[in-house]
Amino acid sequence: MNAMTTASLTGQERKAPGRPRNAQADEAILRAVLDLLSEGQTVAAISIEAVAARAGVGKATIYRRWPNKEALVIDAVAAMKGPVPDPAGESVRDDLVTLIKANRSGHARGYSKVTACLLPELLRDESILEMYKAVVEPRRDVMRSVLRRGIETGELRADLDVELTLLMLSGPSMMHGLFKWEPRVPDEGFVEKLVDGVLRGAAAHPA
Incomplete structure (x- = not known):
């Protein structure tokens, strides 16, 4: 579709x-x-x-x-956001990489200016914030399910804070994608490095 x-x-x-x-x-x-x-x-x-x-x-x-x-x-x-990919369910790491890359796809980046223009309105108008949440929360729920599955399978720590981990994964991706906040961090391999960095603290048995 x-x-x-x-x-x-x-x-x-x-x-x-x-x-x-x-x-x-x-x-x-x-x-x-x-x-x-x-x-x-x-x-x-x-x-x-x-x-x-x-x-x-x-x-x-x-x-x-x-x-x-x-x-x-x-x-x-x-x-603008595009469809949410269906995680394969074989690896928490691979599923997280797939989901974050979908949010940083060429299609989504083409409308990054829209997101930037919406940000002030999200702060100013509660009704617009709720409208935006209606779009993004189902996408975040998919990532939540990946994290919760990882806890159940033992890939992730049993005491993992799912909401904080979700924020740690999504915040840097948005900031770097919209504003190039840290130009010394290249786009190439960014998502994999981000996921690996978070998983070093979230994994049940850190490498």
Whole structure:
């Protein structure tokens, strides 16, 4: 499935379309939202009219697909993130590397400016923060399940703090991906080194 057609994570039901969905229209609409965000427009400032004009569709086309602007923005951010890979389940290390690399894919990096523009809004508006969490928490849950499985199989320490470990894995990846915070740390091999560094403290039997 094209990432641009990712279903809304809010559980809101869309209005039944009056005609078959057009994948190209869906993609153009979601990309229009992301383009407006990357240009610095706030979620509050973005209007359905502006999205329709940028996408080259009518407002009715949008409202046939999304019940409101909030659902549209959530779908756009979910599309930006792309699909969550299904961990193989054979190695905690390999699964963590796979999941973090998916968040740093070329597709996701192409919209890094959107994330940067959203950050101030997440601090300013609790409702937008909740919208963003609706997108990212399911992704974080997959990583939580990998860590919990590692505890159950004995790969990871029995007393491991799953939430803190999750933060240790996701924080540096986001900072380095968005801001190149430490230019002396190369992109090549970054994810593997990050995972290995965290696992040195998290593994049941550190190497």
